[in-house]
Amino acid sequence: MTSSPAATPRSTTTTTGPGREASGGTEDLRSAVDRSFDQTLARLKELVAIPGIAWPSFERAPLERSADAVAELLRAAGIDDVQVLSVNKDDGTPGGPAVVARRPAAAGKPTVLLYAHHDVQPVGDESLWETQPFTAVEKDGRLYGRGAADDKAGIMVHIAAYAAAAEVLGGSLGLGVTFFIEGEEEAGSPTFRTFLEANRELLRADVIVVADSSNWKVGTPALTTSLRGLVDGTVEVQVLDHAVHSGMFGGPVLDAPTLLSRLIATLHDADGNVAIEGLVATDTAAVEMPEADYRADASVLDGVRLAGTGSIASRLWTKPALSIIGFDAPAVEVASNTLLPRARAKFSLRLAPGQVPAEAMDAVRRHVEANAPFGAKVVFTPGEAGNPFQTDTSSPAATVAMWALGEAWGVQAVETGIGGSIPFIADLTELYPESQILVTGVEDPDSRAHSANESLHIGDFRNAILAEALMLSRLNNEALTTGN
Structure with missing residues (x-):
């Protein structure tokens, strides 16, 4: 999700109605955010220094230290009721500590729930980093470090915005x-689902703000109004009972990697569109993304033709996208001259808003079984599934959010989709209909979340805090309660 829009985005920069900001005006909140911003940035740097990774192969102690640090920040912001909670996984081991x-x-x-996460991705190949991953470094207006953008900045946006709103509004x-x-x-x-079910009333709210997304570009804020869903799984092709010598038996029968490759080739048409029947696809993105910007942001090599048809934004947000993300076959360095009896690939299919994941999974199954090359045996194993998401942009909260973003940045906010998925939002939608x-979020096209040299644009970080403070101030005066 990158670049400047080529068409006029849907947005709101409406002026405040009479009497709606008798307290908590933009300039008062801006001053409060600015007064504490150096401290906010320093606290973000302290969080970045904690390597809290929730993967089972990493030590748990830093993750618990990360949760404790967040809890202390919330207490320092004036919140008395602070708990660090967890529930067990299916295997009996504890889940990640939530604050x-x-x-x-x-x-x-009304009540507003502010969501972010304090765990981070592993570093990966440290030689690709230009700074130490867990030492926050300011350079050229950005803050570098693992978690600086995803999602420890989201935590500090929530805390600093609340502190500013509390300071300015006081007893009101x-x-x-x-x-x-x-x-x-x-x-x-x-x-996540188990945690929600165990703490359902504790977390109930009229508005839920998930600060784990991205803005349109540096200097232009966005409200993410759609997310693609996800299904994944594996496809295995079996052709022989066991491996045989490629010289003695090669010719009359094709090896499993070749047949699997032929099967994979049927998943897209000649233009690169997903060729699986029964999937939802629309060309309805509200803004356009210039091809040059997409190519630059995605690091597409010169000469590589883009896949699919329709607008680039729709290809990213409102159409399915299928990738092969794993392939089981011997590595080149250890390959022998044999016909391999079986090969397996893992697919990842992003789903357009409106798609039912179970129906998409069945569609993939039907396709691979119907396109088994040369009568090879195809074994389909379904994996994970997550629902797509679409915001009701006419809701009072969405209207307030678009106004607040435009007010904080001083430019129109954009309604965007995200090509990726946040599966837990489906749980929130189901349990809190x-x-x-x-x-919302603080990332931008160059944040490189999950990659080496992850970074945060410091100016946009400041604006994000102000936008959320404005949102809280306005919601303080809105009649949004659900009666629960």
Whole structure:
């Protein structure tokens, strides 16, 4: 999700109605954010220094230290009810430590749940980093370090925005605020659903703000209004009972990697569109993305033709995308002259909004079984599934969010989709159907989340804090309660 829009984005920069900002005006909140910004940035650097990784192969102690650090920051922001909680995984081991902090709503006031996650991705190949991954470094207006953008900046946006709103509004702040800072998102949130079910009333809210997405570009904010869903699985092709000599038997029968490759080739048409029947696909993106910007942001090599048809934004947000992300075959260095009896590939299929994951999984199964090359045996094994998401952009909370983003940045906010998936949002939608869910974030096209040299644009970070402070201030005066 990158680049400047080529068409006029849908946005709101409406002026405030009479009397709606008697307290908590933009300039008062901006001043509060600015006064504490150096401290906010320093605290973000301290969080970046903690290598909290929730993957089972990493030590748990830093992850617990990360949760404790977040809990202390919330207490310092004036929240008294702060807990570090976890539930067990299916195998009995503890899930990632989540921090839950609550300020109860005054009578008749809504409650807002502020979500982010404190765990981070592993470093990967450290030789690719230009700075030490867990030492936050400022350079050219950006802050570099693992988690600087994804998602420790999201944590600090929530804390600093709340602190600014509380300072400016004082005793008139009756809004209920619950912080939910997860500790295992980068590991796939294995206990997220169980955690929600165990703490359903504790986390109930009228508005849920998920600060784990991206803006349109540096200097242009965005509200993420759609996310693609996801299904994955494996496809295995079997052709022989056992491996045989390629010289003695090669010719009349094709090896399994070759047949699997032929099967994989049927998954896309000649233009690169996904060729599986029964999948939802629309060309309805509200903004356009210039091809040159996409090529630069995705590091597409010169001469490589882009796949698919329709607008680039729609190809990213409202159409399916299928990738082969793993392939089981001997490495070249240890390959022998044999016909391999079987080969296996893992697919990842991103789903357009409106697609039912179970139906998409069945569509893939039908396709691979119907296209078995040369009568080879095809074994399909379904994997994970996650629902797509689409915001009701007419909801009061979405209207407030678009206004706040435009007010903070001083430019129109853009409604964008995300090609990726946040599967746990489906759990939030199912368990809290009455809640209005907003997906915001602090990343930009050059943040490189999950990659080497992850970074945060410091100016946009400041704007994101102001935008959320404005949002909290406005929601403090909105009648959004659900009666629960």
